[in-house]
Amino acid sequence: MLDHSQEKTEPAEIDHLDWLLQRARQGDEDVLPELRDWLERSAVWRRFGDLGHQAREAWLRLIAGNDLVLRESLIRKLNELRGELTPGEPTPIERLLIDRILANWLRLHFAEIAATQAMNRSKLAEFWDRRQSRAERAYLASLGALTTLRKFLSAVTVPAATTAQHHDSNSTLEGPIVDPTHSGPPLRLVDFGGA
Amino acid sequence: MGWQRRGSRVYFYRPEWSEGQSRNKYVGRGPLAELLADETENRRSKQRRARQELRAIRESLRPIDELMRELERGTAQLIEAELSSLGFYRSHGNWRGARRARSLARKN
Numbered sequence: 001m002l003d004h005s006q007e008k009t010e011p012a013e014i015d016h017l018d019w020l021l022q023r024a025r026q027g028d029e030d031v032l033p034e035l036r037d038w039l040e041r042s043a044v045w046r047r048f049g050d051l052g053h054q055a056r057e058a059w060l061r062l063i064a065g066n067d068l069v070l071r072e073s074l075i076r077k078l079n080e081l082r083g084e085l086t087p088g089e090p091t092p093i094e095r096l097l098i099d100r101i102l103a104n105w106l107r108l109h110f111a112e113i114a115a116t117q118a119m120n121r122s123k124l125a126e127f128w129d130r131r132q133s134r135a136e137r138a139y140l141a142s143l144g145a146l147t148t149l150r151k152f153l154s155a156v157t158v159p160a161a162t163t164a165q166h167h168d169s170n171s172t173l174e175g176p177i178v179d180p181t182h183s184g185p186p187l188r189l190v191d192f193g194g195a
Numbered sequence: 196m197g198w199q200r201r202g203s204r205v206y207f208y209r210p211e212w213s214e215g216q217s218r219n220k221y222v223g224r225g226p227l228a229e230l231l232a233d234e235t236e237n238r239r240s241k242q243r244r245a246r247q248e249l250r251a252i253r254e255s256l257r258p259i260d261e262l263m264r265e266l267e268r269g270t271a272q273l274i275e276a277e278l279s280s281l282g283f284y285r286s287h288g289n290w291r292g293a294r295r296a297r298s299l300a301r302k303n
Contacts, residue, residue, distance in 0.1 A: 152278060
């Protein structure tokens with residue numbers, strides 16, 4: 001649970017972020033250092049990390065109920081998934097996106113189980129089918145967001161580290177740097193059409 | 196629809212759908228009417244139960260759906276903040292600006 005002092009400061013922080021983003025959307029480059037500073041000192045990482053944790057726990061309770069064996073096996077599966085998605089040292093945003101993927105994986109898993117159980121009951125089956133489709137879209141969108149974010153971040157960070165060694169700003173040890181803006185169809189990060 | 200009084204007697208009318216409209220079809224009274232009335236009532240109570248069950252499921256999922264929405268909203272905002280801070284920008288819903296981001300990264 002969040003403490004009250006945190007709750008009081010959050011709206012102001014989020015409002016400030018909204019304001020910074022508005023300026024960035026209008027092309028105001030002066031706002032970028034302030035935005036970087038905000039991201040470094042803000043407490044929202046913790047807040048959204050808590051949200052991810054709460055969501056994961058809530059889905060686990062819904063799926064496993066009192067079945068501790070099922071709960072344990074789901075937690076193992078989540079850890080496995082986290083391991084596959086996590087590089088050596090994830091950044092706060094990567095950690096948050098991974099939390100979102102795990103929560104969406106549980107949501108999809110829950111919808112699949114419920115849809116199977118409701119198979120012979122038309123109204124209920126329709127309801128769970130719709131939820132399953134939405135959960136699948138959300139899960140894929142969250143995976144896509146992580147992949148795309150990494151692709152963009154690597155476009156910025158890799159050249160800086162390798163330029164000095166190769167005198168070629170377009171190649172790295174692993175091969176040419178792919179400019180995400182010119183590599184196939186652009187991906188959307190978060191627009192998947194509702195939760 | 197259902198049992199309806201006509202004068203001193205009650206008759207059963209069975210609801211039916213035809214041409215997109217609900218109509219009451221006269222059945223009358225007697226064993227067949229009783230049977231059809233029972234069947235109609237059973238079907239209705241089954242539908243009522245299904246609606247109640249669906250409502251209860253929706254209610255029970257509301258808090259976690261809200262939590263997920265908040266998580267999605269927050270994450271979307273933070274991704275935008277992270278990429279904008281690096282110099283990327285959005286154009287028609289897609290992220291652009293790798294060249295600008297690279298030049299900003301070199302400056303910083």
